Amino acid sequence: MQPADRRSHLLVVLATVAAALLTCTATSASARPTPPDxxxxxxxxxxxxxxxxGYQSEGHAPDSNWSRYIAAGKTPDPLLDSVDFLNRFRxxxxxxxxxxIKxxxxxxxxxRLQxxxxxxxxxxxxxxxxxIGAIRAAGMRPMISLDHWVYxxxxxxxxxxxxxxFVPDWLANAQRVVDRYAGADPLWTTFNEPALNAYLEVSHGGLSPTDVPMMLDGIVRAHRxxxxxxxxxHPTAMVTSNIAYLSAVVDVVNDWPVVDRIADKLDFIGIDYYYGLAPDTLTTSTDFAEPWKNSLQPEGIYYALQHYSRAFPDKPLYIMENGMPTDNGLPRFDGYTRSDNLRDSIYWIQRAKADGMNVMGYDYWSITDNYEWGTYSAxxxxxxxxxLNDPSLTRRPTDAVATYTDIVHAGGVPSNYRPTRPPTPCSLVDIPTSCTDPLTVPN
Structure with missing residues (x-):
C-alpha cells in the first residue's frame, strides 16, 4: 500500500509530467474501439x-526497520497493534x-520468522x-507477498x-517460505512497489540516496x-512483482528500471492504481499527507492496463491494489463514495477487457483499515x-461491502452501467494518449 507522504516522489512525478505535456498535441492517434453500449x-x-x-495489519510487531522508524518518531502515529490481525485473522x-471472492x-x-x-x-x-490454512479452508486462494518493505x-x-x-539473507528466508507454502498453490509476489520501497528507505533514514542503485540491483537479483x-x-506457479502506476510517462522513473530487468521472469503483471493526476496538478499543491484530497480518476485504471498490455502483450494483467482513502472514515469533500469509486473502477476494467486486454484479476485494498505507513488517518x-479510539477494534462495514459483494457475484457492474463522472479530458495519468485518443462513455 502506498504511504501517506510522498511529496519528494511527487516532485519527480510533476517534473516528468511537465516535460511530457510539451509533447501533447491534438492530432489524432489510431482510434480506440467504439465504447460498447x-x-x-x-x-x-x-x-x-x-x-x-502483514506489517500493516498484524500488530504485535517484532523488531524491524519499520518498528525502528516508528520508535524514532519518524511517523505521525504509533503502530500499536493495528487491527490485531495476529489474533483476529480467522x-x-x-x-x-x-x-x-477467490x-x-x-x-x-x-x-516474525527470523x-x-x-x-x-x-x-x-x-x-x-x-x-494460509484458514484462507484455503474458506475457499480462497492465497496470494503471498515475500517483501512488503519490512525486514x-x-x-x-x-x-x-x-x-x-542482505540479498543472500533475504533469499534464505524467501526459500524457507516457498518450501513451506508452495503446496497451498498461492499466487506469488516477490517485491511490493520496488521504487517506492527505495524512496521510503531513504526518506526514513534506512538508506543513503547514493545506495539506491545498489538496492534496486539487489531487488533485481533477488527476484530473478x-x-x-x-x-x-512449484512448477505451475504464477509469480509477479507489483508496480505502482501513476502515469505512463512517470513509469520511466518509477518501477520500470526494475521491471524492465525482470520482465522475462514475470508470469503476470501486477499493477497498483489509486490516484489520478488532475490537469491542474502542476499549479495546485497536492499534499500526500492527506491522500483523501487527491484526485480520483477511475478511468486511469484503464490507461494503466492499456500501458502494460502494450509493454507486455504476452502477459496477463492483474490489478493488485486499488481503493479509495477517506479522512478517518468521514465523507469525501466531493461527495464521491467508496461504492462510487469501486463501481466506476470495475466499469473501466470491464471496458479494458472488452477492448481485448488480458485482465486476469482484481484485488481491493483492503478488507479492513490498517496502518498506512505512518498514519491511521487514511x-x-x-x-x-x-x-486509535476504539479498544474493541470493531469492524464496521462501509457502503462498499454490499457493493463489492454484488459485483463479485455478477462478475462486474451491470451491462448498462455508466460511470458517475465522465473521464478527465487530457488526463495526466496517460499523456499524450488521453489527449489524442481520449476515453469516452456512450450516452
Missing amino acids: QLAPLGPDFLWGIASS SDIALAAQLG VYGTGIEWA PAPGVWDENGFRFYDEV PGWEADRGGWASPT SIYDYIHRV RFGLYTVDI
Whole structure:
C-alpha cells in the first residue's frame, strides 16, 4: 500500500509530467474501439480478491526497520497493534470469504520468522500456517507477498539494503517460505512497489540516496533468483512483482528500471492504481499527507492496463491494489463514495477487457483499515476500524461491502452501467494518449 507522504516522489512525478505535456498535441492517434453500449461480465475465471500486508495489519510487531522508524518518531502515529490481525485473522478472513471472492492477499513477515541471524521462530511459521490454512479452508486462494518493505532489525544493524549480505539473507528466508507454502498453490509476489520501497528507505533514514542503485540491483537479483526457485518447487506457479502506476510517462522513473530487468521472469503483471493526476496538478499543491484530497480518476485504471498490455502483450494483467482513502472514515469533500469509486473502477476494467486486454484479476485494498505507513488517518478498508479510539477494534462495514459483494457475484457492474463522472479530458495519468485518443462513455 502506498504511504501517506510522498511529496519528494511527487516532485519527480510533476517534473516528468511537465516535460511530457510539451509533447501533447491534438492530432489524432489510431482510434480506440467504439465504447460498447452493453458490457459483458468479466467471466467465471476472473480472480476477484482483496489485498493486505502483514506489517500493516498484524500488530504485535517484532523488531524491524519499520518498528525502528516508528520508535524514532519518524511517523505521525504509533503502530500499536493495528487491527490485531495476529489474533483476529480467522474472523477477517471470514469477512473476506463472505464477499464471494477467490483470492486473499497477505504478506509473510521476515522479521516474525527470523528474530536473529541463523535463528528461526517456529511459532512465527505456525501463525502463517494457520493463516494460509484458514484462507484455503474458506475457499480462497492465497496470494503471498515475500517483501512488503519490512525486514528484521538485525538486518538494519548490518546496514539494511546497503549490506552485501542482505540479498543472500533475504533469499534464505524467501526459500524457507516457498518450501513451506508452495503446496497451498498461492499466487506469488516477490517485491511490493520496488521504487517506492527505495524512496521510503531513504526518506526514513534506512538508506543513503547514493545506495539506491545498489538496492534496486539487489531487488533485481533477488527476484530473478527466487523466481527460479519458486518454479523449481512449484512448477505451475504464477509469480509477479507489483508496480505502482501513476502515469505512463512517470513509469520511466518509477518501477520500470526494475521491471524492465525482470520482465522475462514475470508470469503476470501486477499493477497498483489509486490516484489520478488532475490537469491542474502542476499549479495546485497536492499534499500526500492527506491522500483523501487527491484526485480520483477511475478511468486511469484503464490507461494503466492499456500501458502494460502494450509493454507486455504476452502477459496477463492483474490489478493488485486499488481503493479509495477517506479522512478517518468521514465523507469525501466531493461527495464521491467508496461504492462510487469501486463501481466506476470495475466499469473501466470491464471496458479494458472488452477492448481485448488480458485482465486476469482484481484485488481491493483492503478488507479492513490498517496502518498506512505512518498514519491511521487514511482509511481504505471495506470494513472501517477506529484503531486509535476504539479498544474493541470493531469492524464496521462501509457502503462498499454490499457493493463489492454484488459485483463479485455478477462478475462486474451491470451491462448498462455508466460511470458517475465522465473521464478527465487530457488526463495526466496517460499523456499524450488521453489527449489524442481520449476515453469516452456512450450516452
